Every structure is written in structure tokens, then in C-alpha cells.
Amino acid sequence: MDAKPLLQQYQQRVEQQLKTVLSLSGDAEKIRQAMQYSLFNGGKRVRPVLVYMANQLLGGKLEQADAAACAIECIHSYSLVHDDLPAMDDDELRRGKPTCHIAFDEATAILAGDGLQALAFELLAADTTLPADICLKMISILARDSGYRGMVGGQSIDLCNEGQQISAGQLELMHRYKTGALISASIELGALSSNHASDNDLQALNDYSRAIGLAFQVKDDILDIESNTETLGKPQGSDLLLEKSTYPALLGMAGAKQKLALLNEQAHTSIDYFKDAAEPLHWLADYIVERQY
Template sequence: MDAKPLLQQYQHRVEQHLKTVLNQSGDAEKVRLAMQYSLFNGGKRVRPVLVYMANQLLDGNLADADAAACAIECIHSYSLVHDDLPAMDDDALRRGKPTCHIAFDEATAILAGDGLQSLAFQLLAADSALSSDIRLKMVQILARDSGYQGMVGGQSIDLCNEGQQISIEQLELMHRHKTGALINASIEMGALSSTHASDTDLQALLTYARAIGLAFQVKDDILDIESNTETLGKPQGSDLLHEKSTYPALLGMSGAKQKLANLNAQAHASIDCFNDAAAPLHWLADYIVERQY
């Protein structure tokens, strides 16, 4: 199955909803423009696409998934704005464009990230399409997986280990938090938005999410070595520059590619129980490991 048209449909859908939210002018116009700049700079929208795909796999209504799709992209975008700051990864390019603190200034970038984070929870809380119980559960999931038990915790582990050699187990722990947690949240919120996900459905989908979440990072590590700045849209070789442990560094390039293939196989196997209905998720797993940026 070629799910690329579906990918584009979901990308367009979440972007239209985000534009509606951020086109509303306010008193703090500069920070709104910085938030807008960071949200609409060419992202692949993998996380909101996962929200929609999980919703549709379980016969949900797409409209019930819109708030979760927008919220997860706001959190992801905020994390990138903060990751790029001088105190973190100190990057000047993101998706081929100046990073937020370069395009605006450092203080505005910090506030833009803060604004995107709070907007995510506002969108979930204000969504009248779902029951209050489901909205509360989504807020809990997103707070957990974006906070110190998830993405923030992974970023902290990453920063604490710069310039140090860590084990493959520690590396996996870091990335299951830093990258994997938001992938898990995307799948879990998408399933919840369908309103009738069983425990068995959720278990299969979370196994899939764990596999593709780690695969996403392994592929990033490989691309950081094999690609170039123009294709990546960010500085190639930044992992080496910051002396970060990566899968190629610990396993060798052939070992990292084998790890990627194993994770892809795990992702496919985990959703075989859904039969043909899971075709879009199978396609997305391959998209993640075959992408060039």
C-alpha cells in the first residue's frame, strides 16, 4: 500500500487546524509570530499522523482526533525550539531555516516554546468533541510523556552524558524517553480518541510505538553521519561535534543498520493482529526507516 496521499491528507489537516488557532492576533504579537514560525517550518508531522492513523485503525471519527493531533505537534515543536537554544544543542539551522532564537532572539524563543507547550494543554482541555474523562486522560498522558518522566527526562539524560561513553542500554533508555515518549503519546491519544480501544488494542499499538520510536532515533543517528546539511536541513555531524553517544558509535554503522532493521520487523509484527486495517501503520514504519532527512 502507498499511504503517501493519506500522509499528506493528515499533514494538511493538522496544519489547517493549527493555522486557525495561531492566526488569532493577540497582545503579544512577537511571541505569536515566533510560535507560528516554529510550527510551520516544514515538519513531517509524524506524530499527529500517528494520532490520526490510530484513530482510524480503531474506527474513530477524525474530528475527535484533531485536538490531540494539534497538541502533540505543539509539544514537539516547543521541544525543538528549546533543543536548539545555546544552552542546549546550540543549533543555528532547523529544517533548512534559521532556528527560532536566530530568527527572533533567545528570550523570544524561550517564550515561544513555553507558549506552544501551554497551548497544547489548552487545546486538549477545550475540546468539546470528547468526554471530560477522555480529555483528562489525554492531558495526563501528554503531561507524563512530555515531562521529566518522558521527553524532558530524556533530554536531561542526553545533556548529562555529553562527552561521556555510555552503554547501549543507557542509550536506549535515553531515547525511549527523549524521542519515544511522544511517539507513545501520539498512538495512545489517537487510540483514546476513537473512544472504544480495548486493552489488547492499546498493548499492540504501544508495542508498535516503542519500536518505531526507537527506530526513528537510530535512523537519525545514521543520517547524521551519512547525509549532508542541505538534505537534513540542520548541521550534519552535530552528534560528533557535541560528543554524543549514538548507535553507530556504539554498534558500528553495520550494527546500527541491523538494529534499525530489527526494530522495523518488530513494528510490523506487533500490528499484524489488525490485518489489512493496519496497512497505513505498516507503511509509516517503512517510511521512518527509509527517509532521507
């Protein structure tokens, strides 16, 4: 199955939803401009696409997934704005464009990230397409997976271990938090937005998201070495420069690619439970490991 048209449909849908959300003017116009700049800078929208795919897999309505899709992308975009700051990874290029703190200034970038984070929870809290208990559960999941027990915790582990040797287990834990947690949240929020998710559904999707979440990071590690700045849209070799712990550094390039193939196989196996209905998720798993940026 070629799910590329579906991917494009979902990418366009979340783009339009986000434009609507940020179309209202306010007194803090500079911050809104910085938030828009960070949201609409050419991202692949993988996380919102996962929200929509999980929603549709379980028979939901797309409008029930819109708030979650926008919220997850707001959190992801905020994390990139903050990751690029001088105190963190100190990057000047993101997706081929100046990073937010370069395009505006450091203080504005910090506030833009803060604004995007807060907006994510505002969107979920204001959603009227789902029962209140489902919305509350989705807010709780996103808070957990984007906080110190998820993405933020993973970023902290990463920063604390720059220039140090860590074990394969520690590296996997770091990436399951830093990258995997938000991908898992995307799948879980999408499933819950259908209002039809059983425990078995959630378990199968959780296994899938754990596999593709780690695969996404392994592929990023490989691309940082094998790709180039123009293709990546950010400085190639930045992981090596910052002496970050990566799969190629720990396992060698051949070992990293073997790990990637194993994770891809695990992702496919985990959703056999859904039979033909899971074809879009099978396609996306391959897209993650075959992408060039």
C-alpha cells in the same frame, strides 16, 4: 499499500487546524509570530499523522483527533525550539531555516516554546468532541510523556552524558524517553480519541510505538553521519561535534543498521493483530526507516 496520499491528507489537515488555532491576534504579537514560525517551518508531522492513523484504525472520527494532533505537534515544536537554544544543542539551522532564537532572539524563543507547551494542554482541555474523562486521561498522558518521565527526562540524560561512554541499555533508555515517549503518546492519544480502544488494542499499539519510536532515533543517528546539511536541513555531523552518544558510535554503522532493521520487523509484527486495517501503520514504519531526512 502506498499510504503517501493519506500521509499528505493528514499533514494538510493538522496544518489547517494549527493555522486556525494561531489565527487569533493578541497583545503579545511577537510571541505569536515566533510560535507560528516554529510550527510552520516544514516539519514532517509524523506525530500528528500517528494520532490520525490510530484514530482511524479503531473507527474514530477525524474531528475527535484534531485537538490531540495539534497538541502533540505543539509539544514537539516547543521541544525543538528549546533544543536549539545556546544552552542546549546551540544550533543555528532547523529544517533549512534559521532556528527560532536566531530568527528572533533567545528570550523570545524561550517564551515561544513555553507558549507552545501551554497551548497543547489548552487545546486538549477545551476539546468538546470527547467525554471529559477521556480528555483528562489524554492530558495526563501528554503531561507524563513530555515531562521528566518522558521527553524532558531523555533530553536531560542526553545532555548529562555528552562526551561520555554509556552502555547500550542506557542509550536505549535515553532514546525511549527523548524521542520514543512523544511518539508513544501520539499513538495512545490517537487510540483514545477514537473512544473505542480496548486493552488489547492499546497493548498492540504500544508495542508498535515503542519499536518505531526507537527506530526513529536510530535512523536520525545514521542520517547525522551519512546525509548532508542540505538534505537534513540542519548541521550534518552535529552529534559527532557535541560528542553525543549514538547508535553508530556504540554499535558501529553496520550494527546500527542491523538494530534499525530489527526494530522495523518488531513494529510490523506488533500490529499483525489488526490485519489489513493496519496497512497505513505498516507503511509508516517503513517510511520512518527509509526516510532521507
